[in-house]
Amino acid sequence: MMAPEDFVAAEAALLDAGRFDDWLALFAEDGHYWVPLQGAAQADPVSHNSIAYEDRLLLQLRIERLKNPRAHSQHPASHSQHVLQRSRIEREDDGSGEVLLHTPFLYVESRGEQQLLLAGSYRHRLVRTEAGWAIRQKRVDLLNAGRALPAIQLFI
Template sequence: MSTSGRSALRELVEDFLFREAALLDEWRLDEWVDLFTDDARYVVPSTDLPEGDPARDLVFIDDDIVRLRARVARLNSRHSHRESPRSRTRRFVSNVRVEGTGDGELRVAANVLVYRFRSGEGAPYVGAVEYILRRNGGDLRIAYRRAVLDLEDLAWHGAVSIIF
């Protein structure tokens, strides 16, 4: 791929990641979940085992699209006590790396910093997100999303009720 082709691809991916971050920060979760493919998987390993595999290890989140849609519905409902009132968040996405897989998918990695504000307190969530993205016409969709927190524990953060 030419340099201009790689630049255009990186720009497409970065715009997609920035749009995803904005949807999450604006609590537009229904639109966010629509970014996923029907066979998508979303994983957040525990802080004590960041390389954890949901097939054999305990993880914070291991959602297929059905569970992810249910999570979004709960977070949008009045039954989400952890997020009532909702947290305010601001996401920063950086160090985006894009690699083609040869089968039309893209492997993407990025560093993420999420500031969460709730009940008069603020807490940073620092980590990395790995994606497998698929082209869908002129746009991209998330087939796999793995968010790895760099935190040693969630003691002063409370929980991962926000979508990291």
Template sequence: MNRKDVIDFIYNEADLLDRMQWQSWIELYHPDARYWMPLEWQQTDPVLQPSLMYEDLLLLKVRVERLAGERTFSQKPKSRCHHLLQAPQLTALDEAAGTASTRTSFIYTETRGDVLERFSGWASHDLVTVDGALRIKLKRIDLINFDAPFSNIQLFM
């Protein structure tokens, strides 16, 4: 694992989401992974403080199955998304331990029917190498407007 591998991984993850390749996307996650969207600015605790989302791999898989299901009537028409990423910043890299951390500024657009919503913020990834492949241990989404009222966020940022 090197800097280029890590940055390519971040771009690939966003591309899988944009192309609705749910199964390939979920395979990027470590078995102990968490997907976290804090409710407060600079929040440090996802358990004792409320969060917009704090999901383990099982819950992510349930959401992916719902999105891929043919009888998911809340997804007719299906939601679509687009990630516009700045270049990921490598905040830590330990090649010997097989770990890396990144922070990426983004603009995320989600649409369903005639509704278009846009979110801005930062995605942080804690990555670990498992059997020679990078896996997401923690993905944290910090929205710039975390305190605004939201409708349902259907997909993954």
């Protein structure tokens, strides 16, 4: 099984390659993708609004929209580049098979002549399965999460 730190880098590479179905397959059945509106200060996705809080079904719907040739927001198509610092294991629970990782990142999304640059930290909660690691939660704490953001087309 690959190291959890390598898993995070492989996940980002799938997103940058536009392999969204393969990326979704990395999520556990109960997995969530969360971008808190208050960044790292937000304790949970329920007591305050979030930029995104999506389960597998909502992620699948977003992926289908991105793949639709009539999706206006993808003419021209968006591309991304993730630049990751080294992931650090914050907690490991042998009993549950869960690992919590912290990974600072830069994210660039390009569409036509426009580029968007975001910085922040990922918090991956991974669970060990027979097939390898699975994402139970991917939390994206943006550096300036509270500011007005342009539309983000892809997955940070």
